[in-house]
Amino acid sequence: MDRLNIDKVAKLAHVSRSVVSRVINNHPNVSEEARQRVMEVVEKYNYRPNSVARSLATRSTYQIGVLTSRIGEESLGNGYWSLLYLGIFEECIRRGYYVHFSFYSSTMADELHQYLLNEHHLDGVICLNEEVTDFTVKKLAEKEIPIVLVGHNPAYPEICSVDVNNYDGAYKAAKHLIELGHKQVGGIFGDQNVQETEHRIKGFKAAFEDAGLPTNEESISVGSYSQRDGYRTMNRWIKKYPEMTALFCASDTIAMGALLALYENKITVPDKFSVVGFDGLPISRYLIPPLTTVAQPTYGKGEKAAQLLIDSINNREKDAVHLNLEPKLVIRKSTAPVKNQGA
Amino acid sequence: MDRLNIDKVAKLAHVSRSVVSRVINNHPNVSEEARQRVMEVVEKYNYRPNSVARSLATRSTYQIGVLTSRIGEESLGNGYWSLLYLGIFEECIRRGYYVHFSFYSSTMADELHQYLLNEHHLDGVICLNEEVTDFTVKKLAEKEIPIVLVGHNPAYPEICSVDVNNYDGAYKAAKHLIELGHKQVGGIFGDQNVQETEHRIKGFKAAFEDAGLPTNEESISVGSYSQRDGYRTMNRWIKKYPEMTALFCASDTIAMGALLALYENKITVPDKFSVVGFDGLPISRYLIPPLTTVAQPTYGKGEKAAQLLIDSINNREKDAVHLNLEPKLVIRKSTAPVKNQGA
DNA sequence: TTGTAAGCGTTATCAC
């Protein structure tokens, strides 16, 4: 049997192609009888409308793009992206959309732009991080393609975004360390120029202020979300700040690097030093020692982003929404009370 | 300026739409003069043909699907998938294809099948693992949609596949341990019923046989590629086989789990116990201690898979190719010579 | 070498 199309179905059901189209699209104004006949044929032959033809006729593809930057292998490999993407993907499938997952790199920016912005006709785009340049955002907006950002970006108040409450997350982590008696605490943060970092730093400091403890600007470092960065910074600090007893890392990957530096310097965790991460990656429970971390609902972020996007595809007028999800401190084995430091 | 289409370009360039089409598609039989005129307009207005319309006319979408199973979060989060996908994605973009990344789960199988097999018209599909059921493969084959498997599957000799030389990889790992003097070596493997596992086990055993050493069937376990599995099995073995001095894990994730079990039991690595992983994940160098592992060209596997797929989309006749890439032993800090075991 | 015209499989508009 050859591939079915709407005309063949119409013929088999003894109706016109318009009736078939109406049935398929759940339009009103079709008699129960006709609907029956059509559905029978549809089921019998498992007919599905050709989405390409439909897209051409409706000017909407039911495809959305997910854009992230092609950062180094290390960060790529941490599982955060897969989980975020999974959340997006499953929500989209549930709502009848299909997803393109693209990595944005400077070397491929051109090809990608051509595809994304000109040839392909996406119904919407989710940008997973800031490296996705202004250019992209502007071009997309020009074409009136709805966008959702994962991670708030104050530069685009009119674009919907989803993020975790970064201030709270960092505050909880710092508070936990303070309650364990730590006073000299370092903080290693990721991406500069990103609101996320700003908020995490603020939350971190606020916890100390609220506890009436001084904070040392010098022991706050901003680099990148990589193991490498955590490793290097921690190595430096071990020499520079021998009195430091705990560390807050703005990602679990940073914490991994820091943990390794500590291990190599024979500083046992949590006996002599405490470490808190951020993200709650699936692997964090298998670090040595299992990492205390601020878990974010990564899958949920993806899910919400997809929801916002599809909603705004369906009704353009709505105001921009900026969602904040709550992170949660997960206490494991990398933190413990300070030793030999009576008040 | 309204959105351009082929007719408007034709008008602006004072030629017919077919000439424009020929220029766009690099067909011969168009005068240099006409080509010039068309190109000028194309560049001036940055015209790109609508890929949807083109797909409808040519019956090919220039889109391929990548299918993997939605395994547990842990395995998802290990970075292997992202890297594999990245390889596929970038090769596809270079060759003008666009990629859908889909997770196959039993709960969503229906929606996905409808999409993949009926509504959407993919030019080809790459299956990343075996959980992608027979059903899918058969349906795809029925529609004459080219497929490439990542990981050989003897059940489908007629389908192209890419894999790493699993026998060699495991052999190298075992040989390394043997050369360090280890004689009681356990092996934890992943997925059952998969050729990959069979070959890794064979390679593992062969190294011992070649060294004239006995192998103990009991200390070979086959479970899943998860930290959890490595953790549990190692925990059991610590009690059961106190004489064991080394372990080969069929994935870095399994090794992570084993490392944690060892740590919790205060068995220091590599002083008292050696561990070798498999995969060479980006994170493996940040484990504690940094993991000796059999590195596979994960990105390269993806790249090759995409190449094979696009090749077979373009010329259907070719015989099935089964590529084997070479893995490479990367020696780090989790392996050392056995202690207190003279001969 | 160029242009005309017939698809590709839908949706959408309008008479009926």
Add this chain to the structure above:
DNA sequence: GTGATAACGCTTACAA
């Protein structure tokens, strides 16, 4: 409630 018919934007014989 139904059925022609004209889009949608492109490719591709075929004729000129």
